[in-house]
Amino acid sequence: xxPFLSALSGLAWTIVYMxxxxxxxxxxxxxxxxxxLALNFAWETTYTVHDLMGxxxxxxxxxxxxALADLVIVYTFFAFGRAEFPHFVTRPMFALWGTLVxxxxxxxxxxxxxxxxxxxxxxxxxxxxxxxxxALFIAMLVARRGLRGQTLTIAVAKxxxxxxxxxxxxxxxxxPFILGIGILCSVLDLVYIGLVLRLxxxxxxxxxxGPAPAPASVWLPAQRVTPP
Numbered sequence: 001x002x003p004f005l006s007a008l009s010g011l012a013w014t015i016v017y018m019x020x021x022x023x024x025x026x027x028x029x030x031x032x033x034x035x036x037l038a039l040n041f042a043w044e045t046t047y048t049v050h051d052l053m054g055x056x057x058x059x060x061x062x063x064x065x066x067a068l069a070d071l072v073i074v075y076t077f078f079a080f081g082r083a084e085f086p087h088f089v090t091r092p093m094f095a096l097w098g099t100l101v102x103x104x105x106x107x108x109x110x111x112x113x114x115x116x117x118x119x120x121x122x123x124x125x126x127x128x129x130x131x132x133x134x135a136l137f138i139a140m141l142v143a144r145r146g147l148r149g150q151t152l153t154i155a156v157a158k159x160x161x162x163x164x165x166x167x168x169x170x171x172x173x174x175x176p177f178i179l180g181i182g183i184l185c186s187v188l189d190l191v192y193i194g195l196v197l198r199l200x201x202x203x204x205x206x207x208x209x210g211p212a213p214a215p216a217s218v219w220l221p222a223q224r225v226t227p228p
Contacts, residue, residue, distance in 0.1 A: 005168040010062045012161030017069035024076035029084060029149040032073055033140050034098065036133035038105035041070045043125060046109045050118070074102075084144070108141045123169060127181040131161050134188035138195065145206040147199050155196045159189035 020031035027134025030037070044067035051060030082094045089097075112121040137158070141150060169175050199205055 001169060002172065002178065005164040005172075006059075009164040009168075011160050012157045012164065013066060014027065014069070015157040016154050016161060017066060017073065019151055019157065021076070023149055023151055024073060024080070025152075027149055028080045030073065030077040030081045031149040031151075031154065032075060033133065033136035034081070034101055034172070035075060035105075036129060036136050037070065037073060038102045039108065039125075040131040041067065041074055042102065042105040042109045043122075043129065044070055044115075045120060046106070048195075113156050123175070124179055127162075127166075127178055127185070130185050131181055131188070133158070134185045134192065137192050138188065141192070141195055141199070142206065146203065147196065150196065152193070152196050152200065155189070155193045159193060162186070162189065 016032075023029075024031045032040070044063050047061065048063040048067050051057060051063065078095065078098060081098070082089070082091055085094060109121075109125060112125040115121070116124060137155070138148070141147070144150075162182060162185045166179060166186070170179025170182050
């Protein structure tokens, strides 16, 4: 069971990254919310470097593949992401903001390491940033008012990629904190999947144009006409 869950998680997240790269270049946007992307990239590169300094494990190779894939998604953010921001955000402002978010994300990962040690830091930070990502995907869908840069493949694979380690660590290893955060991730992921399915069936559900106003006769009470 444990090898299966580990393999499922690794495969599912690889599918997320490959799908995000494909749709990012095709639609000229970025497909993972900035804060989640920055935290993921910082997590993967931090622990990949740590693994490279010692005997390389299977998870170390997986982290390396994820980091390389995330690097391409980071490129799509800096190459195409400016168009997702208001006009007053200039190109230098956009680049500075992105750099600050990535820098802060590395600081967060290193603070987790300093506070909890490698074993717990990898788990706590990974699940907490997954919870953030689950919420940010919903926020991105609402902000973009549609499925630009998003697919059902990403939504389902992200859910499975988090559900598998939730069962592995939260249930099999018996860690209640991980189980609780993992359950919250699944709730938000299923909400996101539902929203994606809704927008696939009704693409203009979040458009600015609301329903046509009802005729005045619907809103105004009937007037009594008094004969002269």
